[in-house]
Amino acid sequence: MAEEGKEVQLTPEPTQADRVKNSISKLEAKQSKFLFFIAATPNPAASIYEIYFHAKTVQGLGYDVKILTDSAQYQIPDWIEKDLTDIPHESMEQAKLTVGPEDVLVIPEIFSNVMEQTKNLPAIRVGLLQSIDYKINALMPGVDWKSFGIEKIITTSENLKDIVEEYYGKSYDIKTYNPAIPDYFKVDGELKKPIISIVGRNPNEIAKVVKLFYMKYPQYSFITFDSMLTESKPPQPLRRKDYAERLKRNFAGVWVDRLASLGTFPIECMKAGCIPIALVPDIPPAYILDEEGEPRENIGVWTNDLLALPILIGYVVTKFLDDTIGDEIIETMGEVESKYNEEDAKTTLSEEYQGYIDERVTVFKTTLEKLENKEEITEEVKQD
Amino acid sequence: MDITVIIPLHEWNDEVEKLYNKALETVSVQDGVDDRPPVLVVYAAGLENNDSFSKEIEEARDLSIAYIKNEGKTDFQSQINLGAKQVKTRWFSILEYDDEYSTTYFKIMSSYINSPEFKGVEVFLPIVVETNKEDQAMKITNETVWSKQFVGENGTMGYLNKDSLNQYTDFKICGALLNTDEYNTAGGLKSNIKLTFQYEFLLRYMNNASKIYTVPKIGYKHLIIREGSLFDTLSKTMTMDERKFWFDTAKKEANFFNDRPIDLTFQNKSEAVAEQPNV
Numbered sequence: 029m030a031e032e033g034k035e036v037q038l039t040p041e042p043t044q045a046d047r048v049k050n051s052i053s054k055l056e057a058k059q060s061k062f063l064f065f066i067a068a069t070p071n072p073a074a075s076i077y078e079i080y081f082h083a084k085t086v087q088g089l090g091y092d093v094k095i096l097t098d099s100a101q102y103q104i105p106d107w108i109e110k111d112l113t114d115i116p117h118e119s120m121e122q123a124k125l126t127v128g129p130e131d132v133l134v135i136p137e138i139f140s141n142v143m144e145q146t147k148n149l150p151a152i153r154v155g156l157l158q159s160i161d162y163k164i165n166a167l168m169p170g171v172d173w174k175s176f177g178i179e180k181i182i183t184t185s186e187n188l189k190d191i192v193e194e195y196y197g198k199s200y201d202i203k204t205y206n207p208a209i210p211d212y213f214k215v216d217g218e219l220k221k222p223i224i225s226i227v228g229r230n231p232n233e234i235a236k237v238v239k240l241f242y243m244k245y246p247q248y249s250f251i252t253f254d255s256m257l258t259e260s261k262p263p264q265p266l267r268r269k270d271y272a273e274r275l276k277r278n279f280a281g282v283w284v285d286r287l288a289s290l291g292t293f294p295i296e297c298m299k300a301g302c303i304p305i306a307l308v309p310d311i312p313p314a315y316i317l318d319e320e321g322e323p324r325e326n327i328g329v330w331t332n333d334l335l336a337l338p339i340l341i342g343y344v345v346t347k348f349l350d351d352t353i354g355d356e357i358i359e360t361m362g363e364v365e366s367k368y369n370e371e372d373a374k375t376t377l378s379e380e381y382q383g384y385i386d387e388r389v390t391v392f393k394t395t396l397e398k399l400e401n402k403e404e405i406t407e408e409v410k411q412d
Numbered sequence: 413m414d415i416t417v418i419i420p421l422h423e424w425n426d427e428v429e430k431l432y433n434k435a436l437e438t439v440s441v442q443d444g445v446d447d448r449p450p451v452l453v454v455y456a457a458g459l460e461n462n463d464s465f466s467k468e469i470e471e472a473r474d475l476s477i478a479y480i481k482n483e484g485k486t487d488f489q490s491q492i493n494l495g496a497k498q499v500k501t502r503w504f505s506i507l508e509y510d511d512e513y514s515t516t517y518f519k520i521m522s523s524y525i526n527s528p529e530f531k532g533v534e535v536f537l538p539i540v541v542e543t544n545k546e547d548q549a550m551k552i553t554n555e556t557v558w559s560k561q562f563v564g565e566n567g568t569m570g571y572l573n574k575d576s577l578n579q580y581t582d583f584k585i586c587g588a589l590l591n592t593d594e595y596n597t598a599g600g601l602k603s604n605i606k607l608t609f610q611y612e613f614l615l616r617y618m619n620n621a622s623k624i625y626t627v628p629k630i631g632y633k634h635l636i637i638r639e640g641s642l643f644d645t646l647s648k649t650m651t652m653d654e655r656k657f658w659f660d661t662a663k664k665e666a667n668f669f670n671d672r673p674i675d676l677t678f679q680n681k682s683e684a685v686a687e688q689p690n691v
Contacts, residue, residue: 219527221570222558222628247552250559252569349539349630351516 045399052392054130058090061131067098072107072265074292075158080112085377107267127151137163143176157183161287184290203380208373213272215301220279223252228284240338275300279348298361304328315364326360413449416504420491421455424465431510438512444519451477454495456486489601499592506586512633535624536589538631557626572624581611587632602671608662615666
């Protein structure tokens with residue numbers, strides 16, 4: 029309350045047009061905040077790496093970027109290179125953030141709760157879809173991201189886009205890009221060892237494949253399967269750079285992951301000059317099909333039958349030992365993996381995220397125009 | 413190419429001629445390399461009296477072949493040692509006349525000897541496929557160093573180590589790539605040692621802290637036992653005690669560079685014991 033006898037200067041309440049102008053100037057001055065939500069995972073996962081890659085790419089555009097973690101105990105993954113994770117982190121529990129219409133929230137598919145909790149915020153909200161399995165699991169039957177007001181999606185393949193459009197409708201604004209496999213995966217004349225990397229979601233299936241292989245081919249008992257962990261006791265997950273080094277030394281990589289949506293491991297293998305021997309997941313990766321949707325040749329060995337894997341491993345081992353793995357396989361794998369490079373991924377993601385900002389500027393400018401016209405009319409009416 | 417091929421020959425007949433030509437063809441027909449290695453054929457004196465062999469010496473081939481007459485001891489080891497002294501390249505490989513190289517042998521081996529990663533390695537063993545006379549694969553050899561259980565916790569996969577060589581003896585040096593200087597300095601193969609001369613050679617290298625690496629490719633095809641060959645004769649005539657004697661001898665002699673005379677009295681005693689009927 030003003031003191032008696034003193035003159036009080038009242039600041040006029042900002043009009044709606046003022047607020048829109050303010051947002052436009054913030055958007056144009058790159059003062060938007062980008063908040064990326066992330067969940068702690070016990071094991072290294074390509075999906076986590078990808079979120080950091082997005083965040084770093086946006087930071088490179090000059091925006092203020094923050095990682096919002098699902099718990100205060102979240103530990104920055106040490107298996108990812110530090111220059112990718114040196115972004116401010118804050119836990120969702122403790123974060124006291126204010127977000128405006130110029131800000132952007134990037135929410136991975138597992139956080140359907142966050143999607144719901146943030147539905148009344150004025151920020152741009154983007155659903156990051158890397159796994160259709162996680163998306164479906166995180167939603168109640170009959171509920172969709174639209175129920176939370178999310179219409180913008182960034183996803184990692186055309187296949188995932190098609191599935192979303194098939195089951196959730198075509199009204200989403202879906203942008204796709206090819207995730208980047210870092211350049212340090214690229215094989216550089218390393219001489220290969222008779223060791224096979226083996227990764228998968230279900231340890232029982234992995235054990236089954238290995239045991240059947242040794243039973244079928246006792247003469248290949250010297251072949252080692254590498255579960256891609258450290259040699260320490262107990263074994264720990266490898267840092268991604270060490271993981272790449274290991275892959276570059278091994279001649280093949282067995283992959284059993286029915287739920288995978290993209291299939292990062294086979295691409296990593298291809299980059300590392302390692303022959304993928306894989307079970308085709310429920311969603312076949314786009315890169316294993318040709319333009320007609322038929323299985324592509326010379327991109328490793330793929331099967332729909334888990335029990336065929338030991339025999340296919342035996343086939344590849346023989347080819348490796350006989351040195352008869354054809355150049356065409358190496359060439360075709362090179363063609364596939366070259367599409368998953370850092371430069372292209374950065375360019376596409378930069379365009380996509382900047383596109384959200386530009387789109388909002390356009391919307392706000394239109395709104396502002398309308399508001400200003402409305403104000404002019406009101407003023408004229410008052411004068412009349 | 414910094415590799416020479418040594419072929420020891422101690423006999424000559426139609427079958428040997430056929431096999432010898434086949435072996436030479438595998439030196440000639442190679443993928444992934446532009447040039448071919450020089451070949452040194454060390455033959456037992458007297459073979460030149462055979463018309464067919466003397467024609468062989470005169471025959472022009474697409475390979476550079478030098479023939480060396482061996483007038484001293486004509487056993488396998490002595491022939492290789494004589495050849496190794498004449499080698500002018502940094503590396504040499506032993507090709508038995510009844511064996512074959514794989515079609516990418518020289519491409520693969522060149523990539524290893526030219527790799528900085530393997531600079532200190534003195535012997536590159538290929539994985540050897542052993543076949544019977546019907547050319548059926550019976551087993552593979554030299555591959556064990558890639559087994560984690562074989563190399564043990566302290567060993568490095570791919571490299572032979574002394575502990576594991578004490579436990580497991582089945583390694584073949586035919587088809588291996590041997591560093592010429594190292595071979596000559598270490599005394600080569602010992603002709604006084606029968607049956608286990610390859611084992612003794614590898615043990616000696618291990619004692620000398622040399623590095624022996626198995627290239628994980630099938631590079632060499634070895635006829636497992638050819639009728640009438642030294643190993644055929646030994647396998648048919650040697651008792652278990654005699655075998656044990658030669659393995660023990662190899663372990664003992666591996667501490668010496670020179671080819672010392674072997675005291676065979678123990679062997680004879682063993683034989684005598686072995687021949688006594690059970691009471």
